[in-house]
Amino acid sequence: MFKTALRNVLAHKARLLMTVLAVMLGVAFVSGTLIFTDTLGNAFRHQSAKNYDKVAVAVTTYASADDTDREAGISEQTLQKMAKLDGVASVTGRLDGFAGVAGTDGRLIGQGWANKGGNFAPGKDGKDPSYTFAQGSGPARDDQIALDKDTAAKGDYTVGDNVRVATNGPVKSYKLTGIFTTEDGAVNAGGSLVLFDTPVAQQLYLKPGYFQNANVTAVPGADAQRILTGIEPLLPKNAEAKTGKALADEEAKNIETGLSGLNQMLLGFAGIALFVGIFLISNTFTMLVAQRTRELALMRAVGASRGQVRRSVLTEALVVGVIASAIGFGLGLALAAGLRSVMSSFGAKLPAGPMIVSATPVVAALAVGVFVTLLAALLPAWRAAKIPPVAAMNSVHGVATTKSLVVRNSIGGVIALGGAAAIVAGAAAGKDGKYLIGLGAFLALVGVIILIPLLSRPVIALVRPAIAKVFGVSGKLASQNAVRNPRRTGATASALAIGLTLVTGLSVLGVTIGAAIDKVTTDNIKADYMVQMASGRSGLDNDVVSALRKAPGVTAVSPKQSSYLKIGGTEQSVAGVTPGDIEKVLAVEPVSGSLATLGQNQIAVDDTTAAKHGWKAGSRVPVEFEDKKKTELTIGATYKENEFLDSVLAPTALLDPHGTKPYIPQVFVKVDGGATSAHEKALVDALGDNPAISIMDQQDIRNAFGGMINTLLNIMYGLLAMALIIAVLGVVNTLAMSVFERQQEIGMLRAIGLDRRRVKTMIRLEAVVISLFGAVIGVGLGSFLAWAIGQTIKGSIPGYALVMPWDRIALFLALAALVGVLAAMWPARSAARLNMLTAIKTE
DSSP states (O other): OHHHHHHHHHHTHHHHHHHHHHHHHHHHHHHHHHHHHHHHHHHHHHHHHHHTTTOSEEEEOOOOTTOSSSOOOEEHHHHHHHHTSTTEEEEEEEOEEEOEEEOTTSSEESOSTTEEEEEEOOOTTSOOTTOEEEEEOOOOSTTEEEEEHHHHHHTTOOTTOEEEEEOSSOOEEEEEEEEEEOOOHHHHTTOEEEEEEHHHHHHHHSOTTEESEEEEEEOTTOOHHHHHHHHGGGSOTTOEEEEHHHHHHHHHHHHHHHHHHHHHHHHHHHHHHHHHHHHHHHHHHHHHHHHTHHHHHHHHHTTOOHHHHHHHHHHHHHHHHHHHHHHHHHHHHHHHHHHHHHHHHTTOOOOOOOOOOOHHHHHHHHHHHHHHHHHHHHHHHHHHHTOOGGGGGSOOOOOOOHHHHHHHHHHHHHHHHHHHHHHHHHHHTGGGOHHHHHHHHHHHHHHHHHHHHHHHHHHHHHHHHHHHHHHTHHHHHHHHHHHHSHHHHHHHHHHHHHHHHHHHHHHHHHHHHHHHHHHHHHHHBOOSEEEEETTSSSOBOHHHHHHHHTSTTEEEEEEOEEEEEEETTEEEEEEEEOTTTHHHHBOOOEEEEOGGGGGGTOEEEEHHHHHHHTOOTTOEEEEEOTTSOEEEEEEEEEEOOOTTSOSEEEEHHHHGGGSSSOBBOOEEEEETTSOOHHHHHHHHHHTTSOTTEEEEEHHHHHHHHHHHHHHHHHHHHHHHHHHHHHHHHHHHHHHHHHHHHTHHHHHHHHHTTOOHHHHHHHHHHHHHHHHHHHHHHHHHHHHHHHHHHHHHHGGGSTTOOOOOOHHHHHHHHHHHHHHHHHHTHHHHHHHHTOOHHHHHHOO
């Protein structure tokens, strides 16, 4: 029986090819993911260990120039005391903050949030151990800087050039004295690093004579823990010290935690691909068993037991699984290398390191590939063992009994209804119903897969008249062939249905969330431009607001200054705004009173907050400012609650005297005639052509708020492509083997006048019908799941309302039809080229 199984594998190489491909792709995804994350984790851990290799103790604070409620940081006197401790070789003070480099086109080089500045801290040898200079040397004066190698290359800068650099203040021009290489995380993330002379960095990021952090190196043989014990009493309250080893271990753990999320996500998509592959594999073995009915029955007749027949089919699956797993693992190695290149192409500079191939991906590849193949072959093997010996006497293939179909459909109906009920219950439960929806989705998907053979007949019957009318006898035959074997059609359509369920669900959710976010911006922002820091982390100066007001064509300017007030003993978030301009740049809908009272140093409160505290227009309320000074203010107006506005609006003139440096995250600008390139140029010029300041028009604002949704959708589509490719292979496989089974029938059709063109059309239409059937099921189930999930998240997304992306759904259906056409190319060509006399004689 073992020899027979091997012989059958060799005899059906072409027919098993698609099965091998399905398993191979799934295994490649699994092994590639494990190898990639192991390699990435090892590289990051090596980089982390290297960064702390010479650091005995690291001291960290979170002080910055904008902080007023924290101590300044670590003073130079404290560093000198540390340097005198036993075992300490050197102490280096560090500072960092935002610094943006302008390219030759005046635009910011890098990602904004990853643009950093720091200090060059040379030792006695004139070198800073954290940086290796490829050209020139570090800055030594206040008009000098050094740049990382990647930023210098992007800006086409060489040593001696003048470089415009923006920090949180005005843009200044510096002379480039050196270009260095670094493993700094900001540079690896696609940002930039500018090194200033230490006094300049202190002035920019903290205050003269103070550092944010410090690295302590030890003399050979010194105990780091003992040094740490000596340093701790010297530290200010806002500082924390750890040994270099402890920090390296902590960072390694954080890296492992961060990569585990990526690992789980990629493995999840690999699981989906393998789940889809199960249908292809099961279909293949089911058809192979059906084609060998007489052979298997004859083996039973000459003495083979049911167990031997069952083991024979499973042995074939085992051989296929082992071969596919081995090839898939090799492809996984290539995939791991490819993922690294893809991430690099997106601007992420990954640390160098060898590819790590541990035992885990090897064992996982073999185990997953073999397990999935054997699991998919179980049902066909069980059916093969039930073939009666008498079937060897005729050409009867095992036909499903009415009883078996009734049992199958009953089970499928119960599971599908249970899943639908769980999904509806989860949707009704709101934000607490996510797990219930997950369970319901699984049950509904399983139930629909079981019921697909039953659904195929009525659904395809609906389109049969139209197909027959348009394509004549080829269309009639194609629709009949599509439902002749409902189980086969169902298994083929299931693979596409699973893929389209996920793709449609993601699309509906993504488009709906994107539309809600877009609505928030378009409904609430009347301004033509929004101005903010490119870093997204720091605020703008009042000078920016003043400069924008003076720009040509500007009709209204208002900051949305972030602050707070204690009103009636309750702390409220407050937006500092410009009276008279705020309603021109943001949608503020008055409910009572007048917003004009903001110009009289009164405040406005949203209607929800006002109702909660019993306030109304004209109410006098006790107020405590940030500087603890108290007064009474009048509520001049109430306005409709708005997700884009704080609960209280106050004129900036009222807030500024009671705070230190105001925090202004955004400024909104209205211009005469709307946004134009000329107006944008005028704003850029008014701000001194500062690359660190981002000027966004309405479309840029929408992209900033909703662009991430589209990016995530595109990533998801790419990851789901593997499952869809396997589904396509399933359609090809089904048609190819169906043509092989129907050689005699096709020969007869050719003999009675069906020409080659109509034979090709028949096979292609059959593929299109099966593909569209699976796609329709997937689109319907995916939309249902998207609605249910939306019910759980709509409370946290303002303006959420289900949006059906009919254009994308139409595209998915068109692509499903195209899949059918492409999948049928080889089977249709094979069918049309059959010799009719040879085909008629085929049993």
